[in-house]
Amino acid sequence: MIVPIKVADNGEHYFEIPDEYLEELGWQVGDSVIWTQNHDKSFSLTKKENES
DSSP states (O other): OOOOOEEOTTSOEEOOOOHHHHHHHTOOTTOOEEEEEOTTSOEEEEEOOOOO
């Protein structure tokens, strides 16, 4: 899935993932993600697991 990076009024960058993808991934709003840059300059995201 490709989503655009948006910029909030305060200059912070963010992106939105459609609800159906969040459900499929088992992610929730507010989850932390790890950004990994791929060889083609794109990025892959993985959910950061809670450290308990």
